[in-house]
Amino acid sequence: MLRILTILLLAATAFAVILPASSKKNRDKAEDAPNIWVLIVAGSNGYYNYRHQSDACHAYHIMAKHGIPDSNIVVMQYDDIANDPENPTPGIIINHPNGSDVYKGALKDYTGDTVTSTNFLKILQGDAAAMKGIGSGKVINSGPNDHVFVNFVDHGAPGIVAFPNDELSAVDLNNAIKDMHKQKKFAKMVLYFEACESGSMFDGILPNNIDVFATTAANPDESSYACYYDDLRQTYLGDVYSVNWMEDSDKENLSKETLQSQFKIVKKETNTSHVMEYGDLTIAQMKVGDFMGHSFDEDAVQLPKVSKADAVKSEDVYLTILRKKAEKSQTPEESDYWMKQVHAATAKRGFINGVLRKLAGTVAKSSSHALELINTRQSIDDEEVHQCLHLANKFFSKNCFSLARNEYALFTAPRFLANACADGISAAELIRAMRKTCTHQTMHGIN
Structure with missing residues (x-):
């Protein structure tokens, strides 16, 4: 016993x-299971840029629907669209023709003048001390086992993307990402960037061995496109690349779909620009849900397919909206008013073009070379050219035209500067030319 x-x-x-x-x-x-952290940014303001905040709000709801808690999502949006006087449905934003309200319930962690490139980098890198007392104060508090997803939507140009009052360069973004990798602040990172020439934010500068995968709406040399023009709201509701990946995420089981599968779908459906991928392409074999959440709603409402035949280059959106308002005017007087706005905007653009011609003439070897610097699209796919462009863009924005506050300057000047840098003209030479040429008074709102 x-x-x-x-x-x-x-x-x-x-x-x-x-x-x-x-x-x-x-x-x-x-x-040890990875937490998912999400940073969503709409980098513009102004009602004619409705689509950027609409995209961002829709992106938030995708993350929330798929199970990512608000504590792990940070949203930066200027928040001037929903209640803009031009909005015929106050307090409501839609991202699809006859779509549901994406503004309701969407986070607004950072709004107004807190939506800056400096704050973006601090939030991304988890600098809670720097963000204390600003907006919600939330940051991406990720660790070595975590996944980070970044969705940026706004205007861009070679080596740069815009915020409402400043810009973010490819050099600064990639330095921040590299630093996060060294500090083991993520296991894997995925970035979806919607902007003109957005490929230039990663091409030749994002390493393929730091566990980061990026897709972009356009290659380094072309515009991205707006779509879904709404007659009632008199603006574009979304951007082609963004609505393509989001409408796919709305209907798919993200625990089964890979990033590569989604990339191929979006690339095929975005027939207006070349959707690109950069960095560690092996990450594309992971599931979309690893970065957007795994929860799946079997009864999720799928939006009906709508043609994007009305797609227009981002750089043409402002004038296109003005012309559409003139066409749909009820009286000759109203039509005349909007056409005067078109002519005024065109004249302001002409002023910027004149300054760029002077700059080109100063640094070029000949008149034909000057035309090449303005009209061609040279590659900036190495770090030396990126560094030159980084310095030139910053000086131009501070001393000639703010690239963030003069969108037409953003659409034109960085391309000229990129061509010059790629052609062997140094940043120092370009800065000397800008000091000599940019003597006009400060100007804003040249769209």
Whole structure:
């Protein structure tokens, strides 16, 4: 009897030892599971840029619907569209013709003048101390096992994307990402960038060995496109690349679909520009849900397919909207008013073109070379050219025309500067030319 009791006691002791070890293993496994952190940015303001905040709000709802808690999502949006006087449906924003309200319930962690490139980089890098007392104060508090997803929507140009009052360069973005990798602030990072020439934010500068994968709406040399013009709202509701990936995410089981599968779908459906991929392409074999959340709603409403035949280059959106308002005017007086706005905008654009011609003439070898610097599209796919462009863009924006606050300057000047840098003209030469040429008064609102 004593022997039986001894055996039972030993067995119980062994089980007691094994059980905590097993529980610890399961607990460690749960603790090691990656958290998903999401940073969504609409980098513009102004009602004619309605589509950017609309895209961002829609992106938020995708993340929330797929199970990512608000504590792990940060949204930056200027928040001037929903209640703009031009909005015929106050407090409502839609991202699809006859679509549901995407503004309702969307996060607004950083709004107005807190939507800056400086704050963006601090939030991305998890600098909570720097963001204390600003907006919600939330940052991407990711660790070495976590996944980070970044969705940026706005205007762009070679080596740069815009915020409402400043710009973010490819050099600064990639330096921040590299620093995060060194500090082990993520296991994997995925970026979806919607902007003109958005490929230039990664081409030749994003390493392929730091666990980062990026897709862009356009290659380094072309515009991205707006779509879904709405007659009631008199603006474009979305951007082609953005609505393509979001409408795919709305209907797919993201636990089964890979990033590569989504990339191929979006690339095929975005027939207005060349959707690109950069960085560590092996990450594309991971599931979309690893970065947007795994929850799946079997009863999710799928939006009806709508033609994007009305797609227009981002750089043409402002004038196109003005012309459409003139065409649909009810009286000759109203039509005349909007056509005067078209002519005024065109004249302002002409002023910027004149300044660029002077700059080109100053640094070019000949008049034909000057035309080449303005009209061609040279590659900026190496770090030396990126560094030259980084310096030239910053100086131009500070001393000639703010690239963030004069969108037409953004559409034109960085391309000229990129061509010059790629052609061997140094940043120092370009800066000397800008000091000599940019003597006009400060100007804003040249769209």
